[in-house]
Amino acid sequence: MPKVTLYNQAGNTVGELELNNSVFGIEPNEQAVYDVVKAQRAAMRQGTASTKNRAAVRGGGRKPWRQKGTGRARAGSNTSPIWVGGGITFGPTPRQYKLKVNKKVRRLALKSVLSSRVADEKFLVLDKLELSDIKTKDMVAVLASLKLEGKVAVVLDQTNEAVMLSARNLPNVTVTTVSQASVYELMNFPTIVATADAVKQYEEVLG
Numbered sequence: 001m002p003k004v005t006l007y008n009q010a011g012n013t014v015g016e017l018e019l020n021n022s023v024f025g026i027e028p029n030e031q032a033v034y035d036v037v038k039a040q041r042a043a044m045r046q047g048t049a050s051t052k053n054r055a056a057v058r059g060g061g062r063k064p065w066r067q068k069g070t071g072r073a074r075a076g077s078n079t080s081p082i083w084v085g086g087g088i089t090f091g092p093t094p095r096q097y098k099l100k101v102n103k104k105v106r107r108l109a110l111k112s113v114l115s116s117r118v119a120d121e122k123f124l125v126l127d128k129l130e131l132s133d134i135k136t137k138d139m140v141a142v143l144a145s146l147k148l149e150g151k152v153a154v155v156l157d158q159t160n161e162a163v164m165l166s167a168r169n170l171p172n173v174t175v176t177t178v179s180q181a182s183v184y185e186l187m188n189f190p191t192i193v194a195t196a197d198a199v200k201q202y203e204e205v206l207g
Contacts, residue, residue: 023206024114035101125193126194136169
């Protein structure tokens with residue numbers, strides 16, 4: 001079973017944590033991760049783009065001019081796509097972009113991301129993360145004590161308003177919970193910092 005060092009928010013080592021091998025020690029499945037990320041990105045699309053075809057634009061009705069004798073090309077309607085103000089050919093219409101992904105694949109993708117971060121030593125575990133006040137500098141101090149740079153995802157077991165609001169102004173930091181963290185979100189952050197309770201919750205849900 002993989003083991004990770006357990007830190008406190010001051011950056012000091014307070015112990016060692018043994019992780020569940022079936023959650024944090026599997027061989028990452030890249031196809032599952034790709035399928036889930038693709039589905040999550042598709043679900044973000046609004047699908048509200050809309051255009052009018054030749055049947056929907058205003059006009060039509062009568063033939064613009066007679067069929068023969070004018071010297072101009074034949075025309076049956078001013079709603080034709082080749083006319084200015086006419087309909088749009090094959091334009092977008094409102095639709096759903098959602099893709100279906102099986103529950104087993106979603107779970108496998110999440111375990112793959114977590115296992116990949118553990119294997120790359122980019123998965124840090126804190127005994128707890130608590131801030132007395134809502135201050136960005138306090139969150140910066142925590143990250144500095146852990147010697148973290150770049151993009152960091154902080155995963156909590158439950159919503160903590162003080163921590164979330166303190167990190168809100170940090171452009172490379174996101175704070176989420178086990179129930180809300182998506183595969184796409186975790187893939188965007190090379191380093192994951194989780195609390196011990198969050199790790200336990202992952203093991204209960206995915207183990």
